[in-house]
Amino acid sequence: MEILKLEATEDLPCLLFDGDKGVFEISRRSLPENAIRFYEPYIDYINEYLRSPKEETNIVFHFDYVSTSSTKQIMKMIMLFDQLKQTKKVNLNWNYDKGDVDMLQTGSRLQQLTSFKFVFNEV
């Protein structure tokens, strides 16, 4: 699969999707003007990956700020991986800055909507 890569900007996240390695990483800030439109190609990519997924998938989130409209799209992605979890190994790491209680809480909330056990790392 082609690798999707994005450098972080003031309002867009740093992103690395590498289907061949089963790696999905999003970090920094996610405040796009239109979250649905912004995340659409990445959600398509995940759907394509799910047709022939790797034995092990590693997902890492590490946000500074996420708008609520982005949170909904992040949730959409997590739910896609949630299905994969029934047949393959999927690890989900929710990293957050030291002392960033808000981001830890956002992760804990999202976890409740899935069958995942998020690995929370304060870094």
Added chain:
Amino acid sequence: MQGTNSGKYLSIAELFKVLNHYQLNYAYNGDFTNDLTERILSLAETNMEVESENLKIKKKVYFIIVESLQNITRHQGSSKNARLADGFFSIHKFLGGYLVGSGNAIENDHIDTLSQKLNKVNAMSAEELKDYQKEVLSAGGFSEKGGAGLGLIEMVRKSGNKLLYDFEKIDEQNSYFYFQSKITDGSSENTKIDEYNHEVVKRVHKAVTENNLKIFFQGQFKHENVRSLLSMAEGSIYLTENFGFKKTSVAIMIELLQNISYHAAGLNNSDERPGLFMVADNNNVCSLITGNYVENFKIDELIKKIDFVNSLDNSAIEKLYLETIVLEQDDQKKGAGLGFIDIRIKSKNKIEIEMVPYTDDKTFVIIKANISY
């Protein structure tokens, strides 16, 4: 501006109406750090970019902003009295030009010298200013006693207008110095604006200090503006002292600003997103305040939404958050639901809402999120 009485206090909504004659109003009151001044410059640049301002005016405005900010940082005090220590900066755009204002405390002993300097450059013709500038430059750039500095000469020359100023007594030792430049592109001068010209910086400063505001922004809430406004607010030293408080404030700010850029009603056409954003500080409570027009037929639903979010206890609001996140996944426009829930959870306070009737079909809605720290 000099010698005029201070106008009556204007409520925020009234001020908004007056300032609506301008396309953009931005003010900051407080400490000016280097980092902050850079962010203010970049906010101004973005706004000029959004307004697709011509290069000549852009360069002039940029220069005047740099000079004004330098004046503030050079003169801002270290006093414990906020009125003495706080610097003030504001910029106002009107059809055909910009006003750039600044304010800082000054010792009464220095008023005469400063007035003389300002009056001297203000009295000069373009030719005289040019000669005077040469004279000062050949003297090594240092102004002799009683002469004006290069900065002031350049400001008059670049702006093409006289410098407006005023002093307002604070106490026996100090006064507040208001300083204002007008940059015009020489074409269409909007006469309507002139009525407010002399008072605008002072009026905004009054509204800002009376409401304990740190940041005041009125303009179009296009995405680009929202981005640099956020960056500017983040750079305010007021928000950087306490990590947890800063994170929460910025996160709430993001929701409030996006809320305006998605939902605000325009006055003339539907592409406009006129709105107001303010940061206030009262006794360890930081208030993030937005104001924008909403069509009257949407008001009931908005009030219902906020009342409902306010009425829930912690566990009920957590439950609503989870329900909403799944329900709203495919609807960009419906963002306000989760946004208000998020604000309510993060601020740990009720969201305040206030309505000011504007026209038959629109209301000015003020939304306030309070964060204790």
